[in-house]
Amino acid sequence: MRLDVVFTPQGLAPADVTGRTVFVIDILRATTAMCAALAHGAKAVIPVGSSEEAVRLAQTIGSTDLLLAGERNCVRIPGFQLGNSPLEMTDETVRGRTIIMTTTNGTKAMLATQGAGAVYAAAAANLSVAGVAARDVLERQRDMLIVCAGRDGAFSLDDAYAAGRLAVAALGGRKPRRGLNDAALAALDLVRRYGDAWFRPLAYSRAGRELIRLGFRPDVEDAARLDAYPVLPNLHDRRVTLAPAA
Amino acid sequence: MRLDVVFTPQGLAPADVTGRTVFVIDILRATTAMCAALAHGAKAVIPVGSSEEAVRLAQTIGSTDLLLAGERNCVRIPGFQLGNSPLEMTDETVRGRTIIMTTTNGTKAMLATQGAGAVYAAAAANLSVAGVAARDVLERQRDMLIVCAGRDGAFSLDDAYAAGRLAVAALGGRKPRRGLNDAALAALDLVRRYGDAWFRPLAYSRAGRELIRLGFRPDVEDAARLDAYPVLPNLHDRRVTLAPAA
Numbered sequence: 001m002r003l004d005v006v007f008t009p010q011g012l013a014p015a016d017v018t019g020r021t022v023f024v025i026d027i028l029r030a031t032t033a034m035c036a037a038l039a040h041g042a043k044a045v046i047p048v049g050s051s052e053e054a055v056r057l058a059q060t061i062g063s064t065d066l067l068l069a070g071e072r073n074c075v076r077i078p079g080f081q082l083g084n085s086p087l088e089m090t091d092e093t094v095r096g097r098t099i100i101m102t103t104t105n106g107t108k109a110m111l112a113t114q115g116a117g118a119v120y121a122a123a124a125a126n127l128s129v130a131g132v133a134a135r136d137v138l139e140r141q142r143d144m145l146i147v148c149a150g151r152d153g154a155f156s157l158d159d160a161y162a163a164g165r166l167a168v169a170a171l172g173g174r175k176p177r178r179g180l181n182d183a184a185l186a187a188l189d190l191v192r193r194y195g196d197a198w199f200r201p202l203a204y205s206r207a208g209r210e211l212i213r214l215g216f217r218p219d220v221e222d223a224a225r226l227d228a229y230p231v232l233p234n235l236h237d238r239r240v241t242l243a244p245a246a
Numbered sequence: 247m248r249l250d251v252v253f254t255p256q257g258l259a260p261a262d263v264t265g266r267t268v269f270v271i272d273i274l275r276a277t278t279a280m281c282a283a284l285a286h287g288a289k290a291v292i293p294v295g296s297s298e299e300a301v302r303l304a305q306t307i308g309s310t311d312l313l314l315a316g317e318r319n320c321v322r323i324p325g326f327q328l329g330n331s332p333l334e335m336t337d338e339t340v341r342g343r344t345i346i347m348t349t350t351n352g353t354k355a356m357l358a359t360q361g362a363g364a365v366y367a368a369a370a371a372n373l374s375v376a377g378v379a380a381r382d383v384l385e386r387q388r389d390m391l392i393v394c395a396g397r398d399g400a401f402s403l404d405d406a407y408a409a410g411r412l413a414v415a416a417l418g419g420r421k422p423r424r425g426l427n428d429a430a431l432a433a434l435d436l437v438r439r440y441g442d443a444w445f446r447p448l449a450y451s452r453a454g455r456e457l458i459r460l461g462f463r464p465d466v467e468d469a470a471r472l473d474a475y476p477v478l479p480n481l482h483d484r485r486v487t488l489a490p491a492a
Contacts, residue, residue, distance in 0.1 A: 010257050011399030153257030157428035182403035189439045206428050
């Protein structure tokens, strides 16, 4: 079995992904928002690469059930109903709706997983649920890959810490000396460093500091709530929906 | 001042580099080998992107002083006089010679720094010397960037740990809360985790494990020798030579 982590989706080759079970993490805020949306009854989230594509797809589908969600540099895209905040994904707003979502890093990371055996979204919000799924992958001697969305192609502390937490959950106390790549080892080191409290590494990260500066501190606090939205978003046929029960 | 680290040169934009003082790290083994070569009297090391380019450049220069050095997947390129091992860079072999060098990751990282204010090579082999230069950059309120060569576009533990050690030296006990990017914070965390002993993080890394498996354990041990080759290689006009004394 292999448990690999990549700190950005840039440079992912098809061979890194093919047939593997992939967990995508963009804890601030895309994968947290996906968990919130599905937990509050959204039918699906469709990740797309650009705001133009989001608008085009909405026109093609032409349904009144649609919501457009997305941000660029933390701020809601003009004309979109929703930004990228998990706190916007209330039951009242999203139940029964399909959300077309585009974000700076998170949706790009999801779109980089083409060819994977299965793709899930992970965050603190669904750590226990995602951890059970991840542990199951390793117990069946399959390979898993955690893709951090990162930040404009660079390492981001918030996602790397979350990757470490998911790796801890996947390993379930085992300490394999092989089968982990260097990034997985470093992610586990971050968990040793920051311990169990989610808020600190999130608030230390550049993404977290920027969100707090822009007035989104409640989003950072929400993203740090363990198991706040305990669902397992599953990307399949370009749509993210609740994973079928195992 | 800013102290940023990137774990791979992939995705470096000109704006990340322009005007900055850049330290390139490929501790296993390119930047260690450069230190060894210059410490043992080589006139210059010329990093090039491919073995074809190395051969072409050697033909263009046409001097008998030249040596070709390079590896692909740890192994010396056929027809080249040298591989990538610092232990090959003996006084007898390299004194007075110019070395044209191509390696899987290290020379690519050097070539990605175009536009920088100054570019140096760093490793354990020259940590104290590079640390003094790095501290000087920060004391003059200038920005510095540490570029890890990484491994085929991915994070590598050996370079990241070395980046942390260089960052510690650059900061000289200061603990800035701002001015460090997330990768710099994570690199500092690796130093907390592994402490002062170089061999352990090098031998844990995938690059180190592979070198040991291929019979290059002495290279890993040599790369872990603090201040073994206390020189400051400086990339300038596409050649790496000893930095002029400050």
